[in-house]
Every structure is written in C-alpha cells, then in structure tokens.
Amino acid sequence: MDPLSEIFGSMRIQDAVYKRLEATAPWGVHYSGDTGPRVSFMLVVRGSALVRFKKSRRTFSLSTGDLFIFILNDEPFILLDRPRSAVLDSSGILRLEVDGVIHYGGGGPPTTLVTGSFGVSTCGGPLISTILPNHLHLRLDENRSHSFQSILDLLAAETAHLGLASSSLISCLYEALFVYAIRAYASSSAAPPKGWLAAMSDKHLSRVIEAMHSGLDRSWSVESLAREARMSRSAFALKFKTVLGQTPLEYLTQWRMYKAGVMIRSNDMSFSEAASAVGYESETSFSRVFKREMGVAPREYRRKYALTQSSTPE
Numbered sequence: 001m002d003p004l005s006e007i008f009g010s011m012r013i014q015d016a017v018y019k020r021l022e023a024t025a026p027w028g029v030h031y032s033g034d035t036g037p038r039v040s041f042m043l044v045v046r047g048s049a050l051v052r053f054k055k056s057r058r059t060f061s062l063s064t065g066d067l068f069i070f071i072l073n074d075e076p077f078i079l080l081d082r083p084r085s086a087v088l089d090s091s092g093i094l095r096l097e098v099d100g101v102i103h104y105g106g107g108g109p110p111t112t113l114v115t116g117s118f119g120v121s122t123c124g125g126p127l128i129s130t131i132l133p134n135h136l137h138l139r140l141d142e143n144r145s146h147s148f149q150s151i152l153d154l155l156a157a158e159t160a161h162l163g164l165a166s167s168s169l170i171s172c173l174y175e176a177l178f179v180y181a182i183r184a185y186a187s188s189s190a191a192p193p194k195g196w197l198a199a200m201s202d203k204h205l206s207r208v209i210e211a212m213h214s215g216l217d218r219s220w221s222v223e224s225l226a227r228e229a230r231m232s233r234s235a236f237a238l239k240f241k242t243v244l245g246q247t248p249l250e251y252l253t254q255w256r257m258y259k260a261g262v263m264i265r266s267n268d269m270s271f272s273e274a275a276s277a278v279g280y281e282s283e284t285s286f287s288r289v290f291k292r293e294m295g296v297a298p299r300e301y302r303r304k305y306a307l308t309q310s311s312t313p314e
Contacts, residue, residue, distance in 0.1 A: 003213045004182070004200065007128065016171040018116035020101045020159045021093075023047075025108030028080030028087035033073075039128075039178060040070040040117035042079070045156045047111025052078045065140030067152065069181055072120065073134040081111060100159065114159050118174050131196035136185050148180040199243050204229040208240070212252050216259060216278045222248055257293040260286070264298050265305045271298050 021029075042049075044066045051060040051068055054076050062068055078087055088104075096102045120128065138144070155173045158166055186197045199205040211228045212220065225248050226236035240248045256278040263274040275286035291297045296304065 003209055006213060007131065014119035016116065016118040016167070016174050018100065018114065018159055018170055019094075019097065021111075021113045021115060022101060022103045023081065023111045023113070024105035025081045025111070026085035027105035027111075028078060028085040029090050029093050029104075030078050030087045031076060031090045033076040038070075038117045038119050039072065041115070041174075041177065041181075042068050043114045043152055043156065045112040045114060047109065048081070049111055049113065050078075050080050050083065052080070054078065060137050062137075063140065065152075067136075067138045067177075067181060069136040069138075069178070070117075071132045071134060071136070072129045075134070079113075081105075081109075100162065114156055116170070116174060118171070132182065133192075136181055137190075138181055138184055138188075144184060145180070148184060151176050151180055194243050194245065196244065199240075202239075202243065204231055204236070205240060205243060208236075208248070209251075212248075212255065216252075216256050217276065218279060220249070220252055220279075225252075253289060254293060257290050260290060260298075261294060261301060264302050267302070267306075274298070 042051075042062070044062045044064050046064050048064065049062045051062060052058070056075070060068065080087060093102055093104055096104055151173060155170065155177065158170055158173065182197075185191055186201060191197055191201070199209060208225050208229045212225070218224075222237055223233055226233045229236045231239070237248065240251075244251060246254075260274045260278045263269045263277060264271065269277075271287070272283045275281075275283045278286070280286035280289075287298055290301070294301055
C-alpha cells in the first residue's frame, strides 16, 4: 500500500451529511465554523458564489464546476452571491430544508450548490491536517481528469434525484471525491513547494518515504535512507528537512508511533508485538517514545480509545 493510501485509509469517514442549495440572487449565508473536525466541501453546479473568510479577510470567487474543500478547518466564513448581499445565519437556512434541498433567495439569477461534510476519526484527523492545507480551491479549467469529473457529476445527479440507498452512495462518493481532489491539487500549480505532498511528488524523497512506510521494523539511519534516495547523506538530510520541515528520523518516529497506535487500538496485539513491528526491540524504550509523541502511554492510549468506542452510538 502506498503512503497516501495509508493516510486516506486512516480517515474512517463518519456521519456524512449533504445539502443542495438552490439559491436565487440576492442571497448570503454565514457559517459559524463550529462543526468540529470535519472535511467539508461545496460544488458549484450552476451559477457563481463568493467564499469570504472573516478572520483572514480572504475571498474566493467560485464559478460553475468549481470545487471548494475545507479540511478540518473551523474558521467562520460567509457564502454569498455578491459582496453586498444580505446574509442569513446558517441555522436559519437549515430550517428551509425539505428532503435535503434548500430553496432560498430573492428571486434573481439562480445558483445551485451541493454542500456536504463528513467527520474524521480522532486518530486520522491530526495526521491529515499535517499534510494538507486548510482549504482547496479546484477550478473547472485545471485539467480535471475524466474520472474526477464523473464523480462530481454523479454527486450532483444523486443529490438532485434521491433513490434507494442514496445516503450510502453519497458517502462513498464523498470519499472518492476527496481522493481525486487531493490528486488534482498535488499535480496543480497551486500545490506548495514544501510539505508532505511536495515530498511525494519528488522522485528522491518519495522513494525514501515509501521505503520507510513499508519497512518500519528496519533499523534505519540517515545514511541508509540517503542510499534509498540515491543522494549523498548531507544533500539528502538538507533536502528532507527543507521540504518536510523535520529531519528524516523525526518523520520516521512520528509515523512509527502513528502505526503503533493503530495496532494498539486492536486488543489482539500486545504492546511488545506493536513495539517490534515498528522497529523497537525494547518495550520500555518504545513506551517512552510513544508517550512523548502521542501524549499518553500505550496502555492509557488503548483504554481511552476503548472508552471512545463504547460511547459512540451505533
């Protein structure tokens, strides 16, 4: 399994919801941003809209076919058709919903948006937030793949005409949409030159990251990792730190502890087995590093996860 698939696999999509907004100008909606750790998106099916963030004072202009994604970002924002339109709080807008569709506005030119969100498990959320930006704006004209566009078309069609098992299908479309969006972003000019996605786009660093992820139990050193990258030790260490913001061994430790956490959450694996699987011969040294990285000792980590699971409604 490649590293990106591992990270997406950690998301564990929960509580997916959607709304279809049929708005007519003038219209505006204020979102408080208190929904918790969720991935949210809006797809402009027709018309146009503005997304304005109050704190950062940034405004994005969306056109037909554009996709905007909020990644675990709870910053308040306003969605409206033009800068001076009156704004209604989202709680008032939700009261207008009938069968997943909200009709709202002043009767002018129409805009149709499909909006949705899904929760992310507390285990996968922090990992995703470290490798992705707070939001993505993917324009229709940015060489969107046929398969990506097909997912968007299916989502627009399914929310327009609900059928049997629509909620389950829409949840699956959300997951596919998110993966395609990250792919498109990683290959676009908007992708930053630094960070995890930049490293995965680099032929030298991606080779090293894949080696680390597939061989967590190996006794890695900076020298052996540099050989995987086919670079000198000094050039590799500098490039890795410049692009990812941490040393190779810091990254390796972070990922080892994350994967150990996945193993520990399964009561079928002992702490010593988890330690060995991520390259630690001593359970004591493993526990010390785990507590430093994860904030709690392995035993407490398992207990807290079990309590969270038992309190989660079926």
